[in-house]
Amino acid sequence: MQLYSYFRSSAAFRVRIALELKGLPFDIVPVHLLREGGQQHTPEYLARNPDGLVPLLIDGDHVLNQSLAIIEYLDEAYPQPPLLPGDAGQRAHIRALALAIACEIHPLNNLRVLKYLKRTLEVSEDEKDAWYRHWITLGFGALERRLASDSRTGRYCVGDTPTLADACLVPQVFNAQRFAVDLAPYPTISRVFAQCMQLEAIQRATPAVQPDAE
Amino acid sequence: MQLYSYFRSSAAFRVRIALELKGLPFDIVPVHLLREGGQQHTPEYLARNPDGLVPLLIDGDHVLNQSLAIIEYLDEAYPQPPLLPGDAGQRAHIRALALAIACEIHPLNNLRVLKYLKRTLEVSEDEKDAWYRHWITLGFGALERRLASDSRTGRYCVGDTPTLADACLVPQVFNAQRFAVDLAPYPTISRVFAQCMQLEAIQRATPAVQPDAE
Missing domain, CATH: 3.40.30.10 (Glutaredoxin)
Known part of the structure; x- marks a missing residue:
């Protein structure tokens, strides 16, 4: 592949x-x-x-x-x-967590969106960074409430094995860290992220160890 | 339900x-x-x-x-x-078309994003509308190229029965029409949309006939 x-x-x-x-x-x-x-x-x-x-x-x-x-x-x-283990209900839950990141947070902070903000709407660097952090904060707030209150949350987002939800969570936390978002209000997200980062498979996928890393 | x-x-x-x-x-x-x-x-x-x-x-x-x-x-x-018919490859194609709308167009034109543009970044009404149309134009351009060049495109987005991709396409075309986006550059999208709108099931789902329609 x-x-x-x-x-x-x-x-x-x-x-x-x-x-x-x-x-x-x-x-x-x-x-x-x-x-x-x-x-x-x-x-x-x-x-x-x-x-x-x-x-x-x-x-x-x-x-x-x-x-x-x-x-x-x-x-x-x-x-x-399996990255989508369980019955139809649990699979929907895993997908909903993934989409809460992939549809509600990440698209707003995509490179071409940030370019449009700067070049077309001529927002300042500070306004652009505030925009970036706003959507992470809003999205992580909702995600934290959901993970903290759902009985299906385990060592990972759902249960005790990594799923599609974790594959979306980890990169989003990397982005949050890159833009210095305070993660203290999100203890469940932080705990799951730390758990994920113990896996060698996930370590091998991180930006810093890619062949094109700068 | x-x-x-x-x-x-x-x-x-x-x-x-x-x-x-x-x-x-x-x-x-x-x-x-x-x-x-x-x-x-x-x-x-x-x-x-x-x-x-x-x-x-x-x-x-x-x-x-x-x-x-x-x-x-x-x-x-x-x-x-089935709304995701076919083998793993075709199912991925259907999902990718759906996500090209659900991740690349729609999140940028969500109500809360438009509010942020107006209230926090204080963009003008014209700038807000241009933003709205920009992401539809960019997204529909890519979608049109893909649908027009893919042999799996049929009467609907994929094949001759409606799928998850059409369930995403129809509402996005409604949004485009509401903001007066010219659909002439997207003949395949327009053709598939017209095909979808012939289905009574889809007609029953449209905004105008909902119990809370205004």
């Missing part, structure tokens, strides 16, 4: 976590989102992925995009260990 | 489409997102859904949130007709 990835992309990081948790071998094809006006905008890349976004996973004949769709694919094609 | 819904919410609209396509009976519990400072922020609602977002679906003991997670649940619990 080839994963088109950028070391700092949260969405690529999610897929790297899933691949590593499943022990699947893969090669990284670096796509630098900032260099040369963004390598995701080259005709060669757009031919493969018209969205102009990372990640993209190639597995044989399958050309797959959108991180959550890729991880669902991996869980169907390579079921062990 | 009870669906906590707001007639104009795209995310609730997606779930209404899925329920109607599957012929599942459900009651609407209206949650007015603008009245009384937002009924999604009441303590009663937050106790059920800490995110303070619609939709929320209650099916027996299951309390489900996040529209895509709810639709995946419905597809597992009530498989006919």
Whole structure:
């Protein structure tokens, strides 16, 4: 498998976590989102992925995009260990936690959104950073209340094995740390994150150890 | 089943489409997102859904949130007709199309984001509308290229039956129309949308015919 990835992309990081948790071998094809006006905008890349976004996973004949769709694919094609364990209700709960990050927090802090804020709306650097932290704070607040009050929360977001929800949580916490968001109000998120970071599989997926890391 | 819904919410609209396509009976519990400072922020609602977002679906003991997670649940619990038909590769393709709307377009045009733009960043009404249209134009451009070039595109987004991708596409086209986005550059999207709108099930899910429509 080839994963088109950028070391700092949260969405690529999610897929790297899933691949590593499943022990699947893969090669990284670096796509630098900032260099040369963004390598995701080259005709060669757009031919493969018209969205102009990372990640993209190639597995044989399958050309797959959108991180959550890729991880669902991996869980169907390579079921062990399952990243969506349990019955339909629990699987919905895992997906809802993942989407609370992937739909409610991350899209607002995407590179192209921050660019629009700066270039088109001409907001200041401070306003841009406040925007970034606002959506993390709002989203993590809701996520913390949910995790702290749900009986299905275990050592990880759901139960005692890492799931799709953790694959989304870890990169989002990395982003929060990068923008100096105080994590003290989120003890459950912090505890689950610390648990995740003990796993060698997740350590291998982190930005700093990627071949394209700067 | 009870669906906590707001007639104009795209995310609730997606779930209404899925329920109607599957012929599942459900009651609407209206949650007015603008009245009384937002009924999604009441303590009663937050106790059920800490995110303070619609939709929320209650099916027996299951309390489900996040529209895509709810639709995946419905597809597992009530498989006919399938909204994610095909093998792992095709299911990933359907999910990727849905996520290209649910992650790349819709979150940026959510009510709370528009409020932040106006109240905190103090952008003008014109700037806010331009923002709204920008993300639809960018997202629909990529989606059109993908649908037009993929051999799996049929009468609907994928094949000749409506799927999760169509359940996301239809509400997004409604939003585009509401903000007067020119749809001429998106002939495939427009064709699929017209096809969808011929289905009585989808007509029953539209905002105008909801019990809380204004």
